[in-house]
Amino acid sequence: MGTIQVKDRQFEIFLKEEDIQKEIKRVGSEINRDFKGKEPLFLCILNGAFMFAADLLRNVTIPCNVSFVKLASYQGTDTTGKIKQLMGLNEDVEGRDVIIVEDIVDTGYTMRDILDSLAEKNAASVSVCALLCKPDKLKVDINLKYLAMNIPNGFIVGYGLDYDGFGRNLRDIYKIVK
Numbered sequence: 358m359g360t361i362q363v364k365d366r367q368f369e370i371f372l373k374e375e376d377i378q379k380e381i382k383r384v385g386s387e388i389n390r391d392f393k394g395k396e397p398l399f400l401c402i403l404n405g406a407f408m409f410a411a412d413l414l415r416n417v418t419i420p421c422n423v424s425f426v427k428l429a430s431y432q433g434t435d436t437t438g439k440i441k442q443l444m445g446l447n448e449d450v451e452g453r454d455v456i457i458v459e460d461i462v463d464t465g466y467t468m469r470d471i472l473d474s475l476a477e478k479n480a481a482s483v484s485v486c487a488l489l490c491k492p493d494k495l496k497v498d499i500n501l502k503y504l505a506m507n508i509p510n511g512f513i514v515g516y517g518l519d520y521d522g523f524g525r526n527l528r529d530i531y532k533i534v535k
Contacts, residue, residue: 361531363514363524368531371513372506377488377530378412380505384486385416387503388456391484396420397454400446402471403427404525405460408517409488409505413458424448428467450480456503460517461489465497472499488516489530 360369388397396419401410403425414423426446455475462468468485475483486503494510514520515527524531 360534361527363520363531366520367534368514368520368524369534370529371508371532372516372530374516374528377505377516381409381412381488382416384503384505385413388413388486389416389418392419392421392454392456395454396422397456398422398424398448398450399456399458400448400450400471400475401425401458402460402467405517405519406458406488408525409460410458413486422448426471428471446474446478450475450478452479452481454482454484455480456484456486459485459487461491461513462487462499462501463491463494465495465499468499469497489513 360367362368399410399414399417399421401407401423404427410423414421424446457468457471457475459468462485472483472485484502485499487501488505490501490504490507491510492507512520512533513530514524514533515530517525518530519525
């Protein structure tokens, strides 16, 4: 398969759009089953999860609300280890079932911070829904109730994931060529 250039790096195809969509459909069905008769709040973590959230919600058939928060912890291809909140939660989550929608769980630090914050706000329940997880990189025990795919360590781009702000618009997911 061919490679693409994003800024100064080469990437090769890793996950095709049709495989991503198949897993998203499965996750959407699980959420429909588990939250039947409820009206959850989907909390999308920007910027990376916007494409995943849009496609996931097209597969969710139960009544729901959607809100967004914007966090940042990456600079280039490396995590900074510090989570910066750029746009905060403006929804009342007290007594609500909340489903966090995240693009990728690496170390788990960002997710732990979000979970702690929602616990302080007395959400009825909080579930994590992630497109991708790197289990070998996890530093924090996170219950990923809804997970599309586990992947190995390595930097990826596309389908909402970026390299220095570029590549989010790619339909497939690409891995960096060393």
